[in-house]
Amino acid sequence: MRNPALKVYQPxxxxxxxxxxxxxxxxxxxxxxxxxxxISTPEDVARVCADLRAADRERFxxxxxxxxxxxxxxxxxxxxxxxxxxxxxxECLKPAIVANAASVVVVHNHPSGDSSFSQAxxxxxxxxxxxxxxxxxxLLDVLPGHVVDIDEGLPVRL
Numbered sequence: 538m539r540n541p542a543l544k545v546y547q548p549x550x551x552x553x554x555x556x557x558x559x560x561x562x563x564x565x566x567x568x569x570x571x572x573x574x575x576i577s578t579p580e581d582v583a584r585v586c587a588d589l590r591a592a593d594r595e596r597f598x599x600x601x602x603x604x605x606x607x608x609x610x611x612x613x614x615x616x617x618x619x620x621x622x623x624x625x626x627x628e629c630l631k632p633a634i635v636a637n638a639a640s641v642v643v644v645h646n647h648p649s650g651d652s653s654f655s656q657a658x659x660x661x662x663x664x665x666x667x668x669x670x671x672x673x674x675x676l677l678d679v680l681p682g683h684v685v686d687i688d689e690g691l692p693v694r695l
Contacts, residue, residue, distance in 0.1 A: 560635075574608040576600060582642055585611060589646040595622040597645040599629050601638035602677075609636050624661055626668035633674050640675035 576582060582600065585608065589596055595617040601609040612632045615622045622645060633641050643665060669676040 576602055576606050576608055576642060582644060586644050589644065592646050593648055594618055595645060595648060597622045597624045597643070599633065600642040600644065601633055601636045602640045602642065604639040606640070609638055621657070626664050629665060630668055630672060630674075633669070634672060638674055640677050641669065642677045 574581075574585065576585070585600065586598065589598070596613065597615040597617070599612050599614060601612060603609055610632070614628050615624050617623060629641070629643070632638075643662070666676050
């Protein structure tokens with residue numbers, strides 16, 4: 538459905554080029570907290586993502602934060618297998634840009650119980666860090682430095 542407030546570029550109409558727009562829509566089928574949630578510690582991340590502990594497959598999600606570290610949204614990016622989840626930076630950037638997030642926290646679980654970081658984890662963190670940096674969005678709690686061990690709710694030094 539076309540938004541009448543959007544300006545249409547006439548040469549595109551004349552050339553029959555398809556028009557697209559991106560919108561951020563709240564999913565009302567999911568219960569959400571009505572109070573402001575501020576993410577300032579690893580324990581806050583662990584509390585918001587506590588349900589990941591019970592997941593039987595690896596899940597990768599991002600927390601979108603405002604300039605005051607208030608939680609804008611928790612976005613599910615990928616569900617994988619027992620020990621892997623396919624994630625590409627563009628899938629993480631898209632919701633962060635649309636929501637005007639100032640910063641993000643990436644979160645994923647290890648259903649196998651082994652919370653050590655694989656080479657794939659390190660490589661993904663490096664790629665995400667570069668991609669978010671280019672877009673001017675701060676990536677919190679990833680390589681180099683600390684990440685959140687969702688099982689313990691504590692920062693882990695890599």
